[in-house]
Amino acid sequence: MDYIVIVLLGLLIGSFLNVCIYRIPREESISYPPSHCTNCGQMIKPYDLIPVISYMVLKGKCRHCGMKISIRYPIIELFTGIVFLLIYSNYGFSIELLKFTILGCFLIVIGIIDFDTTDxxxxxxxxxxxxxxxxxxxxxxxxxxxxxxxxxxxxxxxxxxxxxxxxxxxxxxxxxxxxxxxxxxxxxxxxxxxxxxxxxxxxxxxxxxxxxxxxxxxxxxxxxxxxxxxxxxxxxxxxxxxxxxxxxxxxx
Ligand SMILES: [Zn+2]
Known part of the structure; x- marks a missing residue:
């Protein structure tokens, strides 16, 4: 049960990390505006923001304009979920769990942005x-x-x-x-x-x-x-x- 909670938390935070990875190099705020299609600008409804699941339901396309959504988004969500799970299985419920999941988030964002932009x-x-x-x-x-x-x-x-x-x-x-x-x-x-x-x-x-x-x-x-x-x-x-x-x- 606790494993499922940790993975779900990882998936949700992974979806936030996607926002950071997309917006930080563009010098945009990571909190405002809320998630929107980068093609048509349409706000994304909460039921279309479920990590991984929404991508599969929408078959990788924006509900509004049909623009292709990169497969990277669900992959990064899944990856974050797996990283959280591995940290939990190593450190259990401890302060290290909190510390290393936070570090993991920073490393995912920094590593992928550096890969994309060399910055x-x-x-x-x-x-x-x-x-x-x-x-x-x-x-x-x-x-x-x-x-x-x-x-x-x-x-x-x-x-x-x-x-x-x-x-x-x-x-x-x-x-x-x-x-x-x-x-x-x-x-x-x-x-x-x-x-x-x-x-x-x-x-x-x-x-x-x-x-x-x-x-x-x-x-x-x-x-x-x-x-x-x-x-x-x-x-x-x-x-x-x-x-x-x-x-x-x-x-x-
Ligand atoms: Zn769209």
Whole structure:
């Protein structure tokens, strides 16, 4: 039962993330006006806003003008639902569940916008960092956690990318912001793992794209999507991966 509630919540929030992903690069407000068809401008009725279901009922077309609705919308909704479910199955009903689902939402929005536009929006990363700081305050006051690991994570994440930018110009400041953001949520160990995973993933995808001639080695390939995926893998399976790694290579 609780699994169903979590997935439904993920689907609903996924539908809001779609709005963010569409509107933020267009510099539009994410709260006003309410959802409307981007072709004919017709307001979308609440019964046509049910995640995934409405898309299937409408067969992927606007009820009013028949304009095709991108398959991306229900896919992002479903994906958000799955991410919520995975976080819940790892962390149960806890403050980490809240923290990591919020991080997941930021990563989905930042990763997909970066993929679409190669831009990272400062107000998005900053909102995420602000919420992360609030979590640290709650951690230290109410749970008396040691929050040094998270502060160190943010410094390592942001600092490492800053060094790369200043020495090679191969990345953008947006990437540094994302890595500071994940450091704040993940702590330093999982942050290093996330960055390691994202570099490998980015390199593999980059090589495949160049070999299949979809991109040339001169093309700019945004790093944000890979950091987002690397961070999500770290959130879900990070400690298992670290344990496996150290057991296989250091204790053998
Ligand atoms: Zn329409």
């Amino acid at each position: 990272v929006y400062f107000k998005v990363t900053m909102s995420g960092i602000l919420i992360g700081v609030i979590f640290l305050c709650v951690y230290s006051y109410y749970y008396t956690y040691n929050i040094n690991s998270y502060i160190l994570g943010a410094l390592i994440g942001g600092g490492f990318i800053s060094v790369i930018i200043l020495t090679t110009h191969g990345m953008g400041w947006g990437d540094a912001e994302i890595c500071a953001l994940i450091g704040l949520y993940l702590g330093w160990k999982l942050t290093i793992l996330a960055m390691f995973l994202s570099v490998i993933l980015g390199a593999v995808v980059g090589i495949v794209l160049i070999l299949t001639k979809k991109k040339s080695s001169k093309d700019y390939i945004p790093f944000g999507p890979y950091i987002a995926i690397g961070a999500m893998i770290s959130v879900l399976w990070g400690y298992k991966i670290l344990l496996w790694y150290f057991n296989s290579f250091y204790l053998a």
